[in-house]
Amino acid sequence: MLTIERLSGPFGSEITGLDLNTEPDSATFDKIVEALHRHAVICIRGQQSLTPEKHIAFSKRFGELEVHVQSSFNLDGYPEIYCITNCVDEKGDALGLAEAGRVWHTDLSYMREPSRCSLLHALEVPVDEDGNPLGDTLFASCTMAYEALADEMKERLRTMKAIHSYRQVYERIKAKSKPGRQGLKDFTEEDFQKVPPTIHPAIIAHPHTGAPILFCDFGTTESFVGMSQDESDTLLEKLTAHTVRPEFVYTHKWQCGDLMIWDNIQTQHFAVDDYWLPQRRRMQRTTVKGPAPRAAG
Numbered sequence: 001m002l003t004i005e006r007l008s009g010p011f012g013s014e015i016t017g018l019d020l021n022t023e024p025d026s027a028t029f030d031k032i033v034e035a036l037h038r039h040a041v042i043c044i045r046g047q048q049s050l051t052p053e054k055h056i057a058f059s060k061r062f063g064e065l066e067v068h069v070q071s072s073f074n075l076d077g078y079p080e081i082y083c084i085t086n087c088v089d090e091k092g093d094a095l096g097l098a099e100a101g102r103v104w105h106t107d108l109s110y111m112r113e114p115s116r117c118s119l120l121h122a123l124e125v126p127v128d129e130d131g132n133p134l135g136d137t138l139f140a141s142c143t144m145a146y147e148a149l150a151d152e153m154k155e156r157l158r159t160m161k162a163i164h165s166y167r168q169v170y171e172r173i174k175a176k177s178k179p180g181r182q183g184l185k186d187f188t189e190e191d192f193q194k195v196p197p198t199i200h201p202a203i204i205a206h207p208h209t210g211a212p213i214l215f216c217d218f219g220t221t222e223s224f225v226g227m228s229q230d231e232s233d234t235l236l237e238k239l240t241a242h243t244v245r246p247e248f249v250y251t252h253k254w255q256c257g258d259l260m261i262w263d264n265i266q267t268q269h270f271a272v273d274d275y276w277l278p279q280r281r282r283m284q285r286t287t288v289k290g291p292a293p294r295a296a297g
């Protein structure tokens with residue numbers, strides 16, 4: 001039987017009693033979507049045997065899937081699955097990108113139509129010598145962050161727009177990459193031109209709940225329109241520090257078989273770098289396209 005329970009933290013819920021190798025019926029799927037919009041992140045436990053085909057099929061119920069621009073990390077035969085892992089093949093070549101979540105970001109906010117949600121499947125979870133999970137993922141609620149802004153800041157941001165770019169998140173992740181770890185593949189100017197910067201309102205309305213959301217993130221936001229780079233950097237740092245305050249953050253401790261679904265429109269996330277081979281972390285992500293953001297009224 002399907003159960004939905006709150007996770008320990010300011011938001012998020014956990015779903016048990018589902019095997020996603022059997023497609024949920026539409027009433028069950030509606031409950032999952034409702035939980036996602038209400039709780040912002042949901043963890044469907046116990047999906048150890050979920051196949052790539054079923055992961056893709058379930059993800060497509062939420063909408064069209066994106067194929068990641070770092071295409072060498074897409075799973076062979078399944079381009080809609082992006083591999084996030086520190087594991088390497090027998091030649092020592094990376095089987096995915098370990099560093100995907102090293103900066104606070106919203107997946108694909110550099111697209112004109114950013115992602116509605118991502119679905120990350122935990123195949124291997126690193127543990128410390130006592131068996132405690134490592135490689136947590138932190139999620140911040142940008143709805144809660146917006147609500148807690150001072151009125152003057154809400155008013156200041158109301159008509160502002162931000163420029164988001166893949167180049168920005170690429171450079172930010174690259175700067176965090178540790179020596180000896182294989183990170184992002186080199187991108188040429190031509191590659192970057194395929195994902196040009198885009199402009200979104202700084203405060204958007206959630207397309208389903210209507211709630212206002214602070215929509216700029218340290219990973220992908222280059223600058224605010226009409227501001228100098230220095231002014232923009234100062235504002236972005238201030239907004240990021242506000243958004244990731246502990247009262248707006250849920251920390252996910254992974255279990256093997258978790259399928260974590262997060263609403264990209266109302267959250268940002270960050271993956272903790274506290275493990276190293278032979279501690280293996282192997283995750284597979286699908287990313288669902290969403291609507292073009294609209295400014296909150």
Ligand code: SIN
Nearest residue numbers: 084100101137271285
């Ligand atoms: C991501 O940014 O999608 C990766 C999150 C993670 O590795 O936990």
